[in-house]
Amino acid sequence: MIEEIKILIHNGRQYIPDLRNAKLKSPFRGRPEISTAKLDEQALAAVCPLGAIYLNPVRLDMGKCAFCGECAFAFPEKIKFTTDFRISSNKREDLIVKEGDSHEIRVDESSIRPEIKKIFSKSLKLRQVSAGGDNSCETELGACGNANFDMGRFGIEFTASPRHADGIVVTGPISENMAEPLQIAWEAIPEPKIFVLCGVDAISGGIFADSPAINRSFLEKVHVDLFIPGNPSHPLTIINGLLDLTRSK
Amino acid sequence: MQTDNILRIKNNSSVDLSEIIILSYEAFSEAAIQLLKEEQNHCVSYFAYRKENDLQFLMAVADDNHHDIAIISHLLKDGETQALESLTPAIFALHIFEREIHENFGVDFINHPWLKPVRFSHDRFNQNSTINNYPFYSIKSHELHEVGVGPIHAGVIEPGHFRFTCNGENVLHLEIQLGWQHRGVEPLFLKKNNLQRNLLAENIAGDTVIGHTWTFAQTMETLAGITVTEQTQMERALALELERMAIHTGDIGALCVDAAYHLGAQVFGILRTAIINFTQSWCGNRFGKSLIRLGGTYFPFTEELKQDLLQILARYEKQFLEMSHLTYRLPSVQNRFDFVGNITTQQARLLGTVGLSARMSQVVRDIRVSHPAYAYQRFPYETMVAEKGDVFARFLLKRKEIKRSIAWIRNLMEHFSFDASQTKKPVYNLRLKPNHFALSLTEGWRGEICHCALTDQNGALKHYKIKDPSMHNWKSLELSLRNLEISDFPINNKSYNLSYCGHDL
Numbered sequence: 048m049i050e051e052i053k054i055l056i057h058n059g060r061q062y063i064p065d066l067r068n069a070k071l072k073s074p075f076r077g078r079p080e081i082s083t084a085k086l087d088e089q090a091l092a093a094v095c096p097l098g099a100i101y102l103n104p105v106r107l108d109m110g111k112c113a114f115c116g117e118c119a120f121a122f123p124e125k126i127k128f129t130t131d132f133r134i135s136s137n138k139r140e141d142l143i144v145k146e147g148d149s150h151e152i153r154v155d156e157s158s159i160r161p162e163i164k165k166i167f168s169k170s171l172k173l174r175q176v177s178a179g180g181d182n183s184c185e186t187e188l189g190a191c192g193n194a195n196f197d198m199g200r201f202g203i204e205f206t207a208s209p210r211h212a213d214g215i216v217v218t219g220p221i222s223e224n225m226a227e228p229l230q231i232a233w234e235a236i237p238e239p240k241i242f243v244l245c246g247v248d249a250i251s252g253g254i255f256a257d258s259p260a261i262n263r264s265f266l267e268k269v270h271v272d273l274f275i276p277g278n279p280s281h282p283l284t285i286i287n288g289l290l291d292l293t294r295s296k
Numbered sequence: 297m298q299t300d301n302i303l304r305i306k307n308n309s310s311v312d313l314s315e316i317i318i319l320s321y322e323a324f325s326e327a328a329i330q331l332l333k334e335e336q337n338h339c340v341s342y343f344a345y346r347k348e349n350d351l352q353f354l355m356a357v358a359d360d361n362h363h364d365i366a367i368i369s370h371l372l373k374d375g376e377t378q379a380l381e382s383l384t385p386a387i388f389a390l391h392i393f394e395r396e397i398h399e400n401f402g403v404d405f406i407n408h409p410w411l412k413p414v415r416f417s418h419d420r421f422n423q424n425s426t427i428n429n430y431p432f433y434s435i436k437s438h439e440l441h442e443v444g445v446g447p448i449h450a451g452v453i454e455p456g457h458f459r460f461t462c463n464g465e466n467v468l469h470l471e472i473q474l475g476w477q478h479r480g481v482e483p484l485f486l487k488k489n490n491l492q493r494n495l496l497a498e499n500i501a502g503d504t505v506i507g508h509t510w511t512f513a514q515t516m517e518t519l520a521g522i523t524v525t526e527q528t529q530m531e532r533a534l535a536l537e538l539e540r541m542a543i544h545t546g547d548i549g550a551l552c553v554d555a556a557y558h559l560g561a562q563v564f565g566i567l568r569t570a571i572i573n574f575t576q577s578w579c580g581n582r583f584g585k586s587l588i589r590l591g592g593t594y595f596p597f598t599e600e601l602k603q604d605l606l607q608i609l610a611r612y613e614k615q616f617l618e619m620s621h622l623t624y625r626l627p628s629v630q631n632r633f634d635f636v637g638n639i640t641t642q643q644a645r646l647l648g649t650v651g652l653s654a655r656m657s658q659v660v661r662d663i664r665v666s667h668p669a670y671a672y673q674r675f676p677y678e679t680m681v682a683e684k685g686d687v688f689a690r691f692l693l694k695r696k697e698i699k700r701s702i703a704w705i706r707n708l709m710e711h712f713s714f715d716a717s718q719t720k721k722p723v724y725n726l727r728l729k730p731n732h733f734a735l736s737l738t739e740g741w742r743g744e745i746c747h748c749a750l751t752d753q754n755g756a757l758k759h760y761k762i763k764d765p766s767m768h769n770w771k772s773l774e775l776s777l778r779n780l781e782i783s784d785f786p787i788n789n790k791s792y793n794l795s796y797c798g799h800d801l
């Protein structure tokens with residue numbers, strides 16, 4: 048017992064008190080900012096391995112971006128990654144950052160289904176389904192509940208069964224082989240429920256977008272309540288996204 | 297068949313395809329069996345690829361004593377019967393490779409004990425074989441029952457299906473059916489440009505970013521005939537050891553969860569966080585994505601990072617030793633770990649297990665020692681084994697390996713002067729040697745990772761083959777559960793922590 052207490056003391060306080068305003072340091076890459084500097088835009092778009100950079104005007108789609116940083120290394124005068132990790136949104140188009148933009152990315156309150164804040168604002172149990180995920184987003188979702196991030200303090204937890212869940216968090220590009228189990232798990236969750244895509248693979252297919260081994264047709268049938276960018280998504284991005292979606296300000 | 301005139305290459309090297317002698321299947325089988333009967337040899341990769349309409353087979357056998365890799369090959373012509381005598385009855389460890397070739401190309405392996413699907417790849421030969429009708433073993437008896445679990449599991453983990461055949465509480469047999477995670481990784485390598493390939497390698501298994509990406513980089517750099525600076529070679533090895541430490545620590549924490557020891561679960565989680573947060577401060581990503589790039593890196597290891605790391609390690613080590621010592625001595629933990637999921641030395645050899653899954657049963661198999669990359673030649677790593685091959689052995693070994701990685705890193709920090717100006721930027725515009733075969737092996741935290749690549753006459757990639765150590769080791773997990781209870785499965789599974797996506801590709 049004494050030794051256990053010693054260990055507790057040696058490890059000290061671990062939880063991050065304010066997850067909303069925690070600070071991450073560079074080179075962590077969060078929300079990008081695109082300057083209005085003029086340059087060879089075709090070359091800029093060509094750098095991106097995932098086709099996440101659009102032109103006229105220059106935009107960067109965080110739903111396709113792996114935050115690899117290549118564009119910022121090639122064109123530092125044009126693209127810069129801030130350490131702002133609050134980049135989740137409920138609107139797909141809000142993940143696209145335009146040149147000159149420097150505003151924060153937030154969940155759009157007006158388009159949240161009213162029952163979400165009413166029912167899930169104090170407790171939210173989620174079922175996680177990895178559908179071709181590479182185990183990095185899964186690990187970060189697991190880390191949300193650890194001693195540092197302690198998502199449990201908000202009543203947000205992962206459940207063992209979809210029957211006990213209020214929603215689903217999908218990781219991975221949705222492999223053909225997982226398409227059916229994913230659908231079954233989704234149908235097993237009682238209404239009302241939320242649907243969340245976590246990580247670049249889940250949001251857009253990522254590097255697997257053009258693979259014949261994936262099947263994303265399920266996404267045409269559901270309404271996505273939250274997009275959480277990242278490769279993998281950082282626990283702070285995940286938790287803040289879920290809080291923005293379900294909590295009143 | 298003489299095995300001494302066989303082509304032998306070193307790890308991280310390439311050869312002209314014309315140097316690979318094509319044997320008759322008879323000679324090939326004889327050579328394979330003769331090689332693999334020796335304890336110092338094991339098969340690191342065995343695959344087939346289309347050569348026009350024919351099928352060429354390549355087998356790479358690593359020799360741990362001579363530190364080289366034998367390459368043998370044979371050709372199955374289009375017009376010939378697509379059936380070969382299976383080598384599995386003689387060399388059991390080949391079972392998974394033959395199954396894979398069978399699934400991909402429809403080649404029948406006569407007398408293979410279970411020629412079952414491996415991963416239901418999208419381009420499998422038999423499109424009628426679907427993931428919902430996997431041919432599970434079943435024993436007809438009123439006394440027995442079967443329990444199916446998955447593909448989706450209770451935890452936040454990847455999908456796989458486990459089928460237990462039980463007599464009361466007793467598990468007679470466990471069969472693991474994988475493939476749910478299949479994303480078509482290997483053929484994608486052929487379609488992409490080099491930067492995309494680099495990203496793809498990082499996404500093979502997100503818990504082995506460094507292991508797979510380093511192996512990929514070495515394969516491609518070898519084919520391009522370039523070498524990265526000494527500094528970058530050390531950076532990559534450092535990142536690999538940090539990855540090992542982080543995952544092993546997390547694994548020990550996960551074992552504590554299953555032994556209902558919450559203090560351990562939390563503290564090991566905290567310690568793992570310290571390591572991955574360091575990796576984030578180095579390259580911006582907690583898993584090391586974007587750190588390893590072809591030809592160089594954007595994230596040199598600086599003096600400042602070195603000072604941070606030494607401090608973090610000092611703190612980590614103190615807390616880790618304190619916590620793991622207590623865990624080790626706790627009767628309730630010992631009771632949960634001891635004699636659970638035992639694999640004997642003989643079984644481990646038979647199965648051809650690699651990495652930690654081999655070393656836990658006294659089988660010395662470690663690429664850092666037997667086929668070391670430059671960093672491990674300059675700063676040798678001494679590998680170790682555990683004895684009993686059970687959950688306790690896997691726990692002990694992870695604990696020992698963490699300590700040894702710390703010592704290795706400290707030695708590196710002390711004797712190598714990192715100079716960020718020595719780091720080169722990545723190079724994606726590579727000219728690969730035409731008609732070449734390259735092979736690279738890396739000892740990731742799970743065990744050896746093997747990547748093979750072949751180019752055509754224009755220097756374009758024509759085949760890319762990945763082997764995650766889990767390919768060898770899943771069978772070991774199956775066997776280890778015999779005569780345990782289903783309730784022993786979670787702790788046993790976590791002690792192995794094998795990769796689903798690395799296997800399913």
Ligand code: SF4
Nearest residue numbers: 095112113115116118
């Ligand atoms: S950071 Fe994102 S936008 Fe930039 S190159 Fe990488 S994937 Fe493309």
